[in-house]
Amino acid sequence: MSSFTLREAASRSQTSAGRIRRQRHPLAFTLAAIAAAVVLLPIVTVIIVALSGSGADWPHLARYVLPRSALITFWMLALVSVGAGVVGVGCAWLVVAYDFPGRRILSWALVLPLAVPPYLAAYAFAEFLDFVGPVQSTIRALFGFERPGDYWFPDIRSTIGAAIVMVAVTYPYVYLTVRVVFLMQGRNIADVARTLGAAPSRVFRRILLPVARPAIAAGLSLALMETLNDIGAVQHLGVRTLTLSVYTTWLNRGSLEGAAQIAVLMLALVALLLLAEQLARRRQRFHVARATQMKARPPRTPLSGWRGFGAALIGLVPIMAGFGVPLLIFGRYAINRLHQASDPALAKAFMTTVSVAFAAALIAVITALLLIYVAHLVRSRAVTLLVRLAAIGYALPGTILALGMLISLARLDNFIDALARDYAGFSTGLLLTGSATAVVLVCAIRFLALADGAIRSGLAKLPPHLDEAARSLGRSASASAYSTLLPLLKPAILTGGILVFVDTAKELSATILLRPFGFNTLATFVYENASRGAVEEGALAALLIIATSIVPVILLSGPLTRDRDA
Template identity: 35%
Template sequence: MIIGNTSTSWKFFSWFFALALISPIVVMLVGSLNNAGDLFSHLWATVLPEYIQNTLVLGVLVALLSFCFGVPAAVLISQTNIVMAKQLRWLLMLPLAMPAYLVAYLYTDLFDYAGPVQRLLRAWFNWQSPNDYYFFDIRTLGGAAIVISLVMFPYVYMLTRTAFEQQDRNLLRASRLLGCSERQSFYKIALPLARPAIAISLTLVIMETLADFATVQYFAVNTLTTAIYDTWLGYGDFGAANALASVLMLFILFVVVAEQRARAGQRHQSSRPNANQERKKLSLTQQIFGSIFCWFLVLAGFLLPLTLLIIMAIDYADYPQLIALIATGKNSLEIAIYSATIATLIALTLALFHRLHQSRSRMIPLQISGFGYAIPGTVLAMAMLATFGPLDHAINDVAKGVGFQAPGLILSGTVFAIIFAFVVRFSAIANGTINAGISQIPKSLDLAPGSLGVKTLPAIFRVHLPLLKSSILVAWLLVFVEAMKELPAVLLLRPFNFETLSTQIYQLISDERLEQGALGAILIVLFGLLPIIFLNRQKDS
């Protein structure tokens, strides 16, 4: 049998991959204890408390808004007979394909004083100046929370909807027999059973919010991510930036631990969900309001921003932009392909090691390698520089010592650092997807090859990999899309004269010239749609 494999080389490589992925974080945390410097003390005494407060308030606001958007949408789609539920089921996932910083710029351009909305209002009501009327300012902390939540709520929607659909309906029927009303059954049975999924999704939302850089910087909201960027590139103090990154890491760790403790001991979904769901029949008025709510989320989070981008591309696109797009698009594709391929291969190695190896500690490498997803791109970039910078200098010193020419910054000054950072950050996505696929394979198929005299490696290629083909593709697509959209890590780690679609669009947004990068922005969005389309087709097939 192959389920009790004892290969030492497999064990070695599994632990090697896991420790390699976590080592930059350890190096950064250890280095931050001694290299904070005077600037960090000055920041702590002056502006850092405000940055921490803004970070906490932003995380809480985005979590609350995502909850208010995602949970009602999940209830309407999974529990009621709302009109066009089949279409809205996947349309509500589309905002995930839209980077928050794009939505921030587009809505600022739309709702600003010089934007078309306020110009139209002034023309209609003959207002002459801002003193004549009140209009909300989107470039605030509250505006940033709204924009981020519009593209993050699908996390809450998808996990909560799945939780509702996997509940055993017999529990709800039993509560009705005991005298509970339909509303009481929902609040006392269905919603508490969905709490673990809601907690996990809100944790993902908070981690993504704490990792956001471009949106808060464009809105001039000072958070820890902007402080890290400004401290290093503005003040040139890598030690202080490293210390700030460690503070942000502590926030992330607190969120993860709090989420795990909050759902400890909670009951999860039944392993025997009833497929025959009884949907609540809404009145015509309720269906209208429910449909308006869901379509508003789709429109505000995806359709309106995409329409604005298409209009910009039509009005401003030209041949030089297309040439520049090809060059930056090629860079983005190369990095994303390498990162997705490496992360998927490592995830396969660790997941199969956990499933088939006899080692008692076989779960630990899988857990360690997934820790990187909780680390913001800005922090990850600092970890890469803290690790590979000294290694580069050591390599150069050794080369000089033996009489060779110094090779330069071959680790921290090339795309190697970007790809390594992406693999660290997105390995958790690949791990989770492939591990979920492996859990669906019956254990008997692990035993069958051994009874036929087939060794481990041939059995994996003949049995497990064909069955995991769909999970491998999904994992690869998810990492590929995340790598295409990632901005902070690339912004800090890119070599000189190296641009990707995300960094090019960020620079254009910073210069208020997104119109010239509208084609690239549309390309990022289209790539982001790939896993959503694939998963939806897979669900329907």
């Protein structure tokens, strides 16, 4: 009797759960569709403007702008691919395969350059390698040179120089993805190869490197999208990429149509990068080892003496290039300008940054929670597709999103103004265009994927049918989510909010295109000073950006020093 009662109760529970899953949620589906539509609106707008224009600017763009800009962009992407790949893979192999003094510190310190936005790195490198900078000053002091013509020194203001700057701050993307593969998948197969007599270099070249190719492709796709998004670094170093061409065509030539046409070409390039990354992910497979094996310390070759010192020095070089040089330059300038801490302009830029970043983080987190719960609730292919589309903004350059959002908001403002003129007899003017609202919306759209990833990761750690159990006891969908899931997801929500806040605080490409007159964030504050040749005047703001951006690195530093949690 007891056994029958248990089976009957289980059957009723399964029937109830099935009924819950089969329920229709038209409101949830509508909200997901609206969120996806808002994200796709700037992209669709750019494409429509590019295709529906008169094409008057196309001959000029095709002859004088696109060939040179496209060639420079492809050349720079190729250089960053090679540089970030070599540095990222090399550093990952170094800290995983060898044991030397300082290895544990280097394993997490190699991520520090992610705290430095590319435009800050470009400003710092230009000052560091300038004629009056510390490097050339030391060379002149040592060899007695007096004029630039007395010796040759490489020019950082070039395509190769810009690529070096981008490699210095984007190699951690490759380092992080490849290091995980070396630790989780490559550990056992490398041990087997070594027991068969293979030398470490042969194991790395013939076994581990092919295994890590998908991870390398995934890390490189992030580095290349960051390179394609950058506008501050390439403008400061005088490198005319496609992103900079969108900016100059729009503002200098006053051609919105021409800028949209270049943006469509960039969209095609981004699509190719995403396709390459997805193909790499399909080939990526991980062998999950047993728990006791995963907690075992990975075997490493001990290095001592000059070999250990050399290994530590090799790992230190990229850290000093991507993090040390900016910290040195801006720190030296800031020490001599501590009085600027009370500058009203800097204080206003700081408060604007905090306000915009907080608003974008709040919108992104709420939207991510909504989309994730809708996908969890409805579980249909259509909703899954909408949720994925809503997170595509992170793959798009901020310049494209800013251009599309400006056009969309301008048309909305014109529509509202026309209605007000026709029915109320007055003009509303521009309500949204050129306002802080546009900046917040673009940042929320672009960084929605960060909040989505963090919250989705937290949800994956919870029991799969936790909210269904609460709903089977009579709770509604919203009540069960609020009382059951939301409290358990607080750490993941906080992490997602922090990630969006930090990336918004250092965002430049979209902000300089959408900001209203007199609107400055810390990023645009530094940009304005650098544009007029006074990088030192923005040193304190630059240090504030770096200090803010280092928060995610601190969140990563713990797991990176414990191989079993990598």
